[in-house]
Amino acid sequence: MRVLGVDPGLTRCGLGVVDGGKGRSVACVAVGVARSPQEDELATRLLTVATEVERWMDLHRPQVVAIERVFSQHNVRTVMGTAQVSGVVALAAARRGLPVAFHTPSEVKAAISGSGRADKKQVTTMITKILGLAEAPKPADAADALALGVCHLWRAPMMDRIAQAEARAAEAARTHRAKIKAAQEKAQRAQGPRTGGKTR
Amino acid sequence: MRVLGVDPGLTRCGLGVVDGGKGRSVACVAVGVARSPQEDELATRLLTVATEVERWMDLHRPQVVAIERVFSQHNVRTVMGTAQVSGVVALAAARRGLPVAFHTPSEVKAAISGSGRADKKQVTTMITKILGLAEAPKPADAADALALGVCHLWRAPMMDRIAQAEARAAEAARTHRAKIKAAQEKAQRAQGPRTGGKTR
Numbered sequence: 460m461r462v463l464g465v466d467p468g469l470t471r472c473g474l475g476v477v478d479g480g481k482g483r484s485v486a487c488v489a490v491g492v493a494r495s496p497q498e499d500e501l502a503t504r505l506l507t508v509a510t511e512v513e514r515w516m517d518l519h520r521p522q523v524v525a526i527e528r529v530f531s532q533h534n535v536r537t538v539m540g541t542a543q544v545s546g547v548v549a550l551a552a553a554r555r556g557l558p559v560a561f562h563t564p565s566e567v568k569a570a571i572s573g574s575g576r577a578d579k580k581q582v583t584t585m586i587t588k589i590l591g592l593a594e595a596p597k598p599a600d601a602a603d604a605l606a607l608g609v610c611h612l613w614r615a616p617m618m619d620r621i622a623q624a625e626a627r628a629a630e631a632a633r634t635h636r637a638k639i640k641a642a643q644e645k646a647q648r649a650q651g652p653r654t655g656g657k658t659r
Numbered sequence: 660m661r662v663l664g665v666d667p668g669l670t671r672c673g674l675g676v677v678d679g680g681k682g683r684s685v686a687c688v689a690v691g692v693a694r695s696p697q698e699d700e701l702a703t704r705l706l707t708v709a710t711e712v713e714r715w716m717d718l719h720r721p722q723v724v725a726i727e728r729v730f731s732q733h734n735v736r737t738v739m740g741t742a743q744v745s746g747v748v749a750l751a752a753a754r755r756g757l758p759v760a761f762h763t764p765s766e767v768k769a770a771i772s773g774s775g776r777a778d779k780k781q782v783t784t785m786i787t788k789i790l791g792l793a794e795a796p797k798p799a800d801a802a803d804a805l806a807l808g809v810c811h812l813w814r815a816p817m818m819d820r821i822a823q824a825e826a827r828a829a830e831a832a833r834t835h836r837a838k839i840k841a842a843q844e845k846a847q848r849a850q851g852p853r854t855g856g857k858t859r
Binding site: 539543561 | 700701702703705706709729738739742743744745746747749750752753754758759761
């Protein structure tokens with residue numbers, strides 16, 4: 460499976476394409492950033508970033524897009540821009556019929572380094588090692604995008620298993636409820652109508 | 660001038676098209692909402708809303724798009740969706756070469772009702788009156804979108820005047836600095852080189 464990982468941002472939007480093989484084997488296909496000049500108007504900046512992200516989608520043909528989930532605990536202005544970029548990236552994916560998954564920074568860190576509290580440097584070191592890269596991807600946004608892609612490849616099977624288990628549990632609960640209802644109705648029929656048919 | 664006002668939202672995105680005439684005269688062209696089902700995935704919802712907003716842009720051909728500026732002081736989850744919608748709307752405008760303006764809720768309220776603290780009901784009442792509508796636009800998001808459009812029409816000339824005044828002030832400052840520099844250089848030349856040409 461091929462994943463496009465996106466670390467959304469207006470000034471620097473990290474992009475990383477990762478292929479997943481058997482088990483936990485992963486390979487880096489491409490890594491980079493989409494940039495937009497800070498002096499441009501917001502709408503123009505969104506267009507610049509969206510155009511580059513769409514070029515990556517059409518060039519590398521990922522089967523799924525993994526985007527970092529944005530939280531609003533940081534700088535308000537930055538977060539709004541980041542959320543807007545994540546929106547235009549998700550829209551571009553939906554237009555191409557690609558599924559979109561969101562992963563939180565903690566989920567990415569935990570998947571890559573085993574700890575949800577790893578710092579940016581540790582994530583870069585780990586992703587460089589995991590993908591067997593000759594040198595660390597720069598800037599950090601590019602490394603984060605690769606980490607997102609790997610996180611998705613490693614989490615997706617687990618999330619699928621959980622979803623399947625939940626579906627089975629729901630199905631079992633439905634069957635169980637149906638059986639109880641059938642038993643209750645059978646008991647009622649055996650007992651006969653309590654008030655007869657004249658209540659209307 | 661024709662404005663498309665957009666009150667961004669995933670569940671209900673308010674849309675209002677307003678024409679501005681001479682002075683403060685304004686007329687309602689169209690009003691409504693773009694909706695997306697809450698049970699759909701985020702990317703699908705963004706696509707649903709974006710498609711409808713783009714249909715409005717192509718149908719009503721506004722010359723400018725006015726979007727409510729999102730703040731993150733409310734519910735985090737809602738705000739992220741709202742920011743993402745505002746991003747896809749701004750992108751759609753940029754793709755069509757339309758300028759995009761952002762106005763805060765307080766600016767809209769102040770422009771429409773004279774008070775930045777007016778409540779939703781007051782805004783609806785005022786916008787119904789201003790546009791001479793037979794009945795109040797519903798839901799509130801639709802009324803807010805019209806209010807945004809009128810706010811833009813009424814603020815835009817003022818904002819243009821401010822921008823022009825600032826440009827003139829900047830130009831005057833540049834001229835002033837250039838004159839000072841020229842005077843200093845002239846004085847220096849008159850005085851002659853203080854240390855001669857042998858300092859190197």
